[in-house]
Amino acid sequence: MSRAEQTAPTPEQNSPAIDPGYPFAFMDEGAKREIRRALLKAVAIPGYQVPYGSREMPIARGWGTGGLQITLALILPEDVLKVIDQGCDGSVNAVNIKKFVAKVAGVTVTTDTREATLIQTRHRIPEERMTSNQILVLQVPYPEALREVEPSENETRRMHAEADYTRMWLHLYEDIVRYGEITISYRYPVTVAGRYITDPSPIPRWDVPKLHMADTLFLFGAGREKRIYAIPPHTEVIPLEFEDHPFRTEDFTGKRCARCGSDHSFLDEVIDDHSGARRYFCSDTGYCDKRRAGWNR
């Protein structure tokens, strides 16, 4: 059964793990249909923020409800789910969301990026290159990339409609004049398919190039702000840059993960409480575990 043909399973199809007190995947079919429709529109207009009626979820708004609603609207019983929170499979929020979806949809869960068919994430894109059979759902706190320069929603909508992005560029110009380079560390604005300036969610700069011409579908959900947008596969995603000040990612030259020895992944800095020594660890724990277990050595 393809994702497009998805219907609510009849009770006898239900895996025994599903909590019988809820409809499949928690949300009612009308809500799922609305979200899928918003997703289709978002894919059709890459980078455009589609408004939708964000539903009440059993977690608070601002804790990943936007991503969760997309996950629930898409999930199938045969899906394999991975949930990460800033690269970590084991954080409380990731574990709770994973348990919840497993309970209401009866899906298998994993920490292995390669095994997963659907990944919900907060603030990171996995290190391993994702394939065309996978979907990455990103949780988004602030979907409006122009909010930094313009507080009014009416005005930012007009700016998007007319592609009037001068003020965003001016913001970056001032940054360079003042500090010698663009100081945005995460939520780095990108131009999607040559049209909309889009917020890639608070992923580090490191992950921004992974959005460009990817094989994977990226879906963005902002539950509190009630917006859905998408970057379809094989879409141009160009970070805002000047000819003489090109975009650059975080530099980890000479640093390695203290756990798996990786010198090519996004690293978290950890300062030892007692000795004050700095150590670095892979931010993507699933990837780190895999390397330690001997994969790709």
Add this chain to the structure above:
Amino acid sequence: MEPLIRVRGLGKQFGPGCPRCLALTGPEADTNLCPACGTVVACHGIHFDLYPGEALGVVGESGSGKSTLVRLLHFEWPASCGTMEIHRSALAGLGLDDAGGEGGAYSGNLLACNDFRKRQLRHLLMGIVYQNPHLGLRMGISAGGNIAERLLGAGWRNIARMRARAAELLDKTEVPVSRMDEPPANFSGGMQQRVQIAKALSNNPLLLFLDEVTTGLDLSVQARVLDLIRNLSHEFKLALLVVSHDLGVINLLCQRTMVMKAGRVVESGLTDQILQDPQHRYSQLLVASQL
């Protein structure tokens, strides 16, 4: 030589409008407020040509529709009626060749373009200097950034080149280049006005609107700003539309002048002619009241 822009029947009304609005307002009625429906006829039936390199003056008392005229031509407010056409030679090479119209030497009505196209035209062809620098400048952003804003709008994406251009313009307008990265809020009124002029000139406009540029500046600064405008307009071959209630400014800058009263043009012609031999009663009053 053919005019750079042609403006025909331009008008702007604020309010519901009624069939009697036009008959009940204007210089004869000495008001622009329609007594029947309360509509303000801010300006109506404006008709003029502006030639390349020429300075056209617009004089009149406050409320006569001078600034409204500039705001309509600068696409800040939508016009109620009328057309504005630009000579196609001005659009050549700007990627704006599809500005409408049926071939011929002039584009279609620019006032009917969509907002996106209007903004493009504004960024590529026009500059404006307001009476109040707060309208033309972002006070919290560096002077260089203010100039770069126009350049960024016109598609520039090279910081070093934009800064070189900003420095060049600030130098021309006699603002110390060393203060380029300071916000204009730190500057004196005259300096702010000169930064505004630099900003307006940054994209090499063909058309520059000056809306009461010297009002509020002290006399010596006024003279220097006017001098600067005269030199720059000569150097850059700018077509100027100079709005002022000060006949001295008009006399200094403009070859031709329109006199406005209650939203209508009551007299137009050569500046010397209007100042020496005003025909309309209101122009006579205006000239006579000049010290």
